[in-house]
Amino acid sequence: MLIGLIRHGLTDWNAVGKIQGHSDIPLNEEGRQQARLLAERLKDESYHWDGLITSSLSRAKETGEIIASALHLPLLEPDDRLRERAYGQVEGMTQVEREKKWGSDWHLLDLGQESDEALQLRGLAFMEAIWSENRDKNLLVVSHGGFLANLYKALYQEKFTERIGNLSLSVLQREDTDWTPLLYNCTRHLQEKSDCNSKG
Numbered sequence: 718m719l720i721g722l723i724r725h726g727l728t729d730w731n732a733v734g735k736i737q738g739h740s741d742i743p744l745n746e747e748g749r750q751q752a753r754l755l756a757e758r759l760k761d762e763s764y765h766w767d768g769l770i771t772s773s774l775s776r777a778k779e780t781g782e783i784i785a786s787a788l789h790l791p792l793l794e795p796d797d798r799l800r801e802r803a804y805g806q807v808e809g810m811t812q813v814e815r816e817k818k819w820g821s822d823w824h825l826l827d828l829g830q831e832s833d834e835a836l837q838l839r840g841l842a843f844m845e846a847i848w849s850e851n852r853d854k855n856l857l858v859v860s861h862g863g864f865l866a867n868l869y870k871a872l873y874q875e876k877f878t879e880r881i882g883n884l885s886l887s888v889l890q891r892e893d894t895d896w897t898p899l900l901y902n903c904t905r906h907l908q909e910k911s912d913c914n915s916k917g
Contacts (some may be wrong), residue, residue, distance in 0.1 A: 718848060719764060719855040720896075722887045724862050725772075725780040726751040731883060734811045737776075737861075738804030738830075744779050751884040751907060752780045756787035758906035759857075764888065766790055767854040770847075772799035772861060780884070781859040790857070798843040801861035802836050805829020833867055840868035848891055872896055882907075 726748025730737050744752070759766070766788065771781035773795040785792045806828040807815055815823045824830075847856065862881040869877045869887075881902055888900040 718852055718891050719766075719899075720844075720847065720889050720891075721759075721764070721766065721855075721857040722865055722868075722889065723755065723780065723784070723857060723859045724865055724881050724883055724885050725774075725777040725859055727883045728776050730809070735809055736804050736807050736815070738801055738808040738863075739774070740808045741775050744776050748776070748780070748883065749783060752783035753787065754906045755884050755886065756784045758886075759784065759788055765855055766857050767851075768793050769857040769859065770799070771795050771859040772801070772864075773797050774800055774861070777859045777861065781857075784857065784859070793856075796843060798839045798846075799858065799860040799864065802863040802867070803829070803831040833870075836864060836867040837871035840864060841871050844868070844872075844896065869901075873898070877901055 726744045728737065728742045728748055729745050730740070730742045731748075732745070768791045769781050769785045769788075770793040771777040777799065778795060781792060784790070807823065807830060810818070819826055819828070847858075862883075865881045865887070872889075877898075879902060882904045884907060885902045885904045886900060886906075887898065887902055889896040890899055891897070
């Protein structure tokens with residue numbers, strides 16, 4: 718089984734550095750164009766995909782809808798386990814605003830944000846469920862940067878630590894008990910120079 722993990726396209730809040738969390742911020746036009754570029758790339762690659770599933774937040778859903786439409790893939794029911802980390806009081810604030818209000822260690826305070834542990838547990842639960850229910854399929858999954866970073870940490874500890882880019886693609890393969898990374902955080906469809914770490 719292959720899973721292609723995709724971060725949603727750019728939003729206006731992404732562009733100005735505001736934390737989104739569960740705030741349901743739509744894609745902007747650049748984000749929609751990013752999704753179209755990834756869809757064009759996927760048409761030309763040798764991977765075969767059977768369906769696509771997204772987070773229930775609109776920025777991920779619209780990203781998935783654009784890609785699924787271009788590739789003629791069925792859209793599965795959105796999954797709440799793929800939602801971004803909840804950030805509580807911090808949502809909607811830029812780094813400058815966060816640090817002005819709570820200091821540079823704001824992330825260590827209890828401001829209503831979901832813990833790394835909780836985020837990783839729901840990420841691993843999703844991966845186990847998708848494996849047990851779809852072993853004969855290859856699926857694309859559209860989620861969020863914070864969620865994906867914590868999922869990779871849960872799967873691979875500190876092996877992958879770079880920031881997850883908008884519309885980046887990672888491909889994981891599972892045969893027995895482990896997910897093997899074939900591609901990590903690749904955004905070459907968005908730029909001329911290759912920006913991919915192939916693991917296969």
